Amino acid sequence: MGATIRVEGLRKSYGGRSVLDGVDLEVQAGTIFGYIGPNGAGKTTTVKILTGLLGDFEGEVRVGGLDPREQPVELKETIGYVPENAVLYEALTVAELLLFVGRLHGLDDAVIRARADEFLDVFELKSRLPTRVSTLSKGMRQKLLLTSAVLHAPQVVFLDEPLSGLDVNAAILVKNFLRALADSGRTVFYCSHVMDVVERVCDRIAILDGGKLVAEGTFDELSAARGGGSLERIFAELTGEGEDVELAERLVRALDGDGV
Amino acid sequence: MFLNLVLGIVDRLRAPITAFGIDFDRFRELLRVKLLLEFRTSVLGQGGMGDVAFVLTLVGFWLMGILTGVAALVLGPSVWMGATTGLLMGMLFLLLIVHYGNILVDTTDIEQVAPHPVADRTLFASRLAHMMVYVGALAVVFMSGNLMLAVFRGPALAVLALGPLCAFLAVVLTVGVVAGAFAFLLRVLGPARFQRATLWMQVVVMAAMMGGGQLVRFFSRDAGPVLDENLHWLKWVFPPLHFVGLYDFVLGERTVENGAALGLALGLPLVAVIGTLKLASRFFVAGLDGSIHLGGTPRGGWRPTLFARLGVPLCRSHAQRAGFGLALALSRRDPFYLRAALPSLIAFPVMAIGMGLNLPDPPGLAPALALLVVGLPTVLQSALFCTDGEASWLLEASPVGERDAVLQGAVKGLIVGTIAPALLGAGLFLVLLRGSGEILPVILALELVAIAMLVSLLRWHHGMPFSRSPKQQAVDWSNMGHIFMLLLAGLFVAGVHVALAWNPWVLWISVVLSPVPMYALFRRVDRIRLHAGRRR
Numbered sequence: 001m002g003a004t005i006r007v008e009g010l011r012k013s014y015g016g017r018s019v020l021d022g023v024d025l026e027v028q029a030g031t032i033f034g035y036i037g038p039n040g041a042g043k044t045t046t047v048k049i050l051t052g053l054l055g056d057f058e059g060e061v062r063v064g065g066l067d068p069r070e071q072p073v074e075l076k077e078t079i080g081y082v083p084e085n086a087v088l089y090e091a092l093t094v095a096e097l098l099l100f101v102g103r104l105h106g107l108d109d110a111v112i113r114a115r116a117d118e119f120l121d122v123f124e125l126k127s128r129l130p131t132r133v134s135t136l137s138k139g140m141r142q143k144l145l146l147t148s149a150v151l152h153a154p155q156v157v158f159l160d161e162p163l164s165g166l167d168v169n170a171a172i173l174v175k176n177f178l179r180a181l182a183d184s185g186r187t188v189f190y191c192s193h194v195m196d197v198v199e200r201v202c203d204r205i206a207i208l209d210g211g212k213l214v215a216e217g218t219f220d221e222l223s224a225a226r227g228g229g230s231l232e233r234i235f236a237e238l239t240g241e242g243e244d245v246e247l248a249e250r251l252v253r254a255l256d257g258d259g260v
Numbered sequence: 261m262f263l264n265l266v267l268g269i270v271d272r273l274r275a276p277i278t279a280f281g282i283d284f285d286r287f288r289e290l291l292r293v294k295l296l297l298e299f300r301t302s303v304l305g306q307g308g309m310g311d312v313a314f315v316l317t318l319v320g321f322w323l324m325g326i327l328t329g330v331a332a333l334v335l336g337p338s339v340w341m342g343a344t345t346g347l348l349m350g351m352l353f354l355l356l357i358v359h360y361g362n363i364l365v366d367t368t369d370i371e372q373v374a375p376h377p378v379a380d381r382t383l384f385a386s387r388l389a390h391m392m393v394y395v396g397a398l399a400v401v402f403m404s405g406n407l408m409l410a411v412f413r414g415p416a417l418a419v420l421a422l423g424p425l426c427a428f429l430a431v432v433l434t435v436g437v438v439a440g441a442f443a444f445l446l447r448v449l450g451p452a453r454f455q456r457a458t459l460w461m462q463v464v465v466m467a468a469m470m471g472g473g474q475l476v477r478f479f480s481r482d483a484g485p486v487l488d489e490n491l492h493w494l495k496w497v498f499p500p501l502h503f504v505g506l507y508d509f510v511l512g513e514r515t516v517e518n519g520a521a522l523g524l525a526l527g528l529p530l531v532a533v534i535g536t537l538k539l540a541s542r543f544f545v546a547g548l549d550g551s552i553h554l555g556g557t558p559r560g561g562w563r564p565t566l567f568a569r570l571g572v573p574l575c576r577s578h579a580q581r582a583g584f585g586l587a588l589a590l591s592r593r594d595p596f597y598l599r600a601a602l603p604s605l606i607a608f609p610v611m612a613i614g615m616g617l618n619l620p621d622p623p624g625l626a627p628a629l630a631l632l633v634v635g636l637p638t639v640l641q642s643a644l645f646c647t648d649g650e651a652s653w654l655l656e657a658s659p660v661g662e663r664d665a666v667l668q669g670a671v672k673g674l675i676v677g678t679i680a681p682a683l684l685g686a687g688l689f690l691v692l693l694r695g696s697g698e699i700l701p702v703i704l705a706l707e708l709v710a711i712a713m714l715v716s717l718l719r720w721h722h723g724m725p726f727s728r729s730p731k732q733q734a735v736d737w738s739n740m741g742h743i744f745m746l747l748l749a750g751l752f753v754a755g756v757h758v759a760l761a762w763n764p765w766v767l768w769i770s771v772v773l774s775p776v777p778m779y780a781l782f783r784r785v786d787r788i789r790l791h792a793g794r795r796r
Contacts, residue, residue, distance in 0.1 A: 103582035104658035129561030
C-alpha cells in the first residue's frame with residue numbers, strides 16, 4: 001500500500017517562534033503511526049495542519065492525496081479526529097451530539113443511528129443515549145468522542161491521547177479496534193505520552209523534539225539504533241535532560257523549603 | 261488604575277469584611293483575578309468594563325441622574341431625594357435582574373475555584389463585590405449628574421452630604437435584596453435546583469416589572485379607588501420614602517415617622533447584606549455546579565422531540581439539520597443562553613399582553629404586539645454565545661465547506677424553538693383574556709409581527725449561533741442599525757394592523773393572505789449567509 005500521509009519540509013511558527021522546523025514524514029496506509037514528543041514539541045500543531053484546521057504553514061502536505069491547505073473540506077470528509085481535552089456541548093444528549101456530528105459529515109440519520117448503536121453497544125453506553133454529555137464520566141466522554149470521530153468511516157484517524165480516562169478493559173478494546181482499523185487498510189495517526197502503549201500498539205514511531213524529527217522507524221529499528229531498551233528510555237535519551245532523579249529531588253526540596 | 265482603586269477600597273474595608281466571616285485574603289484574590297481577566301479583554305468592543313454597552317449604560321445613568329437633579333430644582337429637595345433614590349434603585353434592580361445578577365451565578369470559573377479551599381460565603385462575597393463594582397460605577401455616574409443640579413436648590417451642604425450617603429445606602433439595599441433572593445433560593449431549594457430556580461426568579465421578576473402593572477390594572481379595574489386610599493402604607497415598605505424621611509429628619513423635621521424612616525434607611529441595607537451573607541454560608545459552590553434546562557430531554561434516545569421532528573420538513577440538507585438540532589437543544593438547555601435571552605423573551609410578551617389588555621381597540625392590539633418585534637434581537641444576539649462555545653471545534657473539524665447551511669438550520673431552530681412559541685403564547689393569552697371575539701385581530705397581529713421579524717432576520721448580520729464562549733462576547737455594532745429599524749418596524753406593524761383590522765372583510769382577507777408572504781420569507785432563510793466579519 002502507498003503513503004497516505006506525506007509531509008515535506010513542514011514549517012510553522014507563531015509570532016516569530018518556530019514550532020515546526022522542517023518536518024518530513026511518510027505514513028503508509030494500513031499502519032498505526034506513533035507520533036510522540038515532549039510537551040511543546042509541535043505534535044498538536046502537526047495534527048492540526050494534517051487535519052486541515054491550520055492552513056498557515058510552509059511545506060508540502062498531502063493526506064490521502066489531498067492538500068489540507070487547498071482542499072480542507074474534502075480532506076475532512078475522509079478523516080476522523082479525536083483531540084486531547086476536547087470540549088463538547090455539555091447540554092446536548094449523547095444522541096443529539098452524535099446526530100449533530102453525523103449530520104455535519106452528511107450522514108443520514110438512519111446511518112448515524114445504525115453505526116452509533118453498534119459502537120455504543122460495544123462501549124456499554126447505549127443506556128446513556130438520552131442523557132446529557134455533562135453527566136458522563138471522563139472515560140464515557142472519551143468513548144463518545146471516539147465514536148463521533150469514526151462515525152463517518154474515515155480512511156485516516158488522528159488520535160491525541162485516545163486512551164485518556166479509559167478503564168483497562170476499555171483501553172484494551174480501543175487498542176484492538178485501532179489494530180482492526182489498520183488491518184482494514186485505514187491509517188491511524190497516534191499521539192500519546194504513554195510510551196509503553198505506543199511501543200506495543202504502533203507499527204512505526206516518530207519522535208519530535210523542538211519542532212524537528214529526531215528519530216523515526218519501527219520500535220525494533222529505534223531500539224537497535226540506540227542499543228536496546230524501552231521506548232521510554234530511548235525517548236528520554238533523545239529528548240530529556242537525563243537528570244530526572246536529581247530534578248525530582250529538587251522539586252521535593254522546593255516543597256520542604258520556605259522560600260526565604 | 262481602576263483595578264487599584266477598587267482594591268484600595270476593598271483593603272480599607274478589611275475589618276468589616278472579615279467581621280462578616282469572610283476569608284479576606286482569598287476574597288480579595290478572587291475579586292482581583294476576576295476583574296483582571298475582565299480588564300484584559302476590555303478593549304473597546306469586548307466584554308467587561310470597557311464594554312461599549314456598559315459605556316452606553318453609564319451615559320444613560322448620567323442622563324437619568326440629571327433628570328432627577330432637575331426634580332430638585334423644580335419640585336424641591338424632598339421630592340428630589342425620593343425621585344433620585346427611587347429611580348436609582350429601580351434602574352439598578354432591573355439591571356441586576358436582567359444582567360449583573362448573572363455574575364452571582366457565573367459558572368465559567370467554577371471548575372478552577374471549586375477544588376481549592378474557598379468557603380461558600382467567601383466565594384459568594386467575591387461575586388457580590390464583583391457585582392458591586394459595576395453597580396457602584398453606575399451609581400457614581402448617576403449621582404455626579406444629579407448632584408451637579410441639586411446642589412443649586414440647596415441647602416448645598418445637606419445635598420452634598422446626604423445625596424451620596426442615601427445613594428450609597430440605596431445601592432447596598434438593592435444589591436442586598438437581589439443577592440439575598442439568590443441566597444434565599446439557594447438555602448431553601450438546595451444546590452441541585454439553585455441554577456434553575458434563580459433563572460425562573462429572574463424571569464418572573466422581569467416579567468412582573470415589565471408587564472405586571474398592566475396586568476394588575478386589567479384585573480383590578482373596579483378596585484382602583486380602594487387601592488388609592490390605602491397607599492399610605494407604602495411609606496413603610498417603599499425604601500425611597502425612607503430616604504425622604506431621613507433627609508427631612510436631618511434637616512429639622514424631627515417627627516416620629518421621619519425618625520422611623522431614618523432608622524429603616526440606615527438599618528435595612530445592613531440587614532440585607534448581613535442576611536444575604538448569612539444565607540450564603542452553605543451550598544454556594546455546589547449550587548453553581550447545578551444544572552439548568554427547560555423541558556425534558558428525549559427519553560427514547562434517538563426518538564426526536566416534537567419540535568425536533570419539524571427539522572425534517574423544514575431543513576434542506578444534513579448541515580441544516582445539524583444546525584437546527586443544535587440550536588433547538590441548546591436554546592432550551594444552555595445556561596448562558598437561557599439567562600441572557602429568557603427573561604427578556606418572556607417579559608416582552610407579558611408587557612405586550614398587558615398593553616393589549618388595557619388599550620382600547622383600535623389601535624389596541626397592534627402597538628402591544630409590535631413590542632414583540634423588538635424581542636427578536638435578544639434571541640439572535642444571545643444565541644451567538646454558549647457556555648461550551650469552545651465545542652465549536654466540532655464544526656471546524658467537520659467537512660462543511662459553506663457553514664451558511666448550518667447557520668440557516670440554526671436560525672430555523674431558533675424560530676421554531678424560541679420565537680414562534682413566544683409569539684403563539686402571547687397570542688393565546690390575549691385571546692383567552694380578551695375573549696374569542698378577538699381571535700382574528702390577534703391572528704393578524706401575530707402574522708404581521710412574524711413578517712416584520714422575518715424581514716429583519718433576512719437582513720441581519722449573522723454569526724454562527726452557539727459558537728462563542730461567553731467570555732469572548734462582543735458588542736455587535738454591525739446590527740445596531742437593524743435594531744433601530746426594528747423599533748420602526750414595530751410602529752409600522754402597528755399602523756398596518758390598525759388599517760387592516762378596521763373592516764371585518766379586510767381583516768378576514770388579510771388573515772387568510774398573510775401566510776403567503778410569511779411562507780415566502782421563511783423560504784428565504786435558506787439564503788441567509790454568515791456575515792463577512794463573523795465567519796469563524
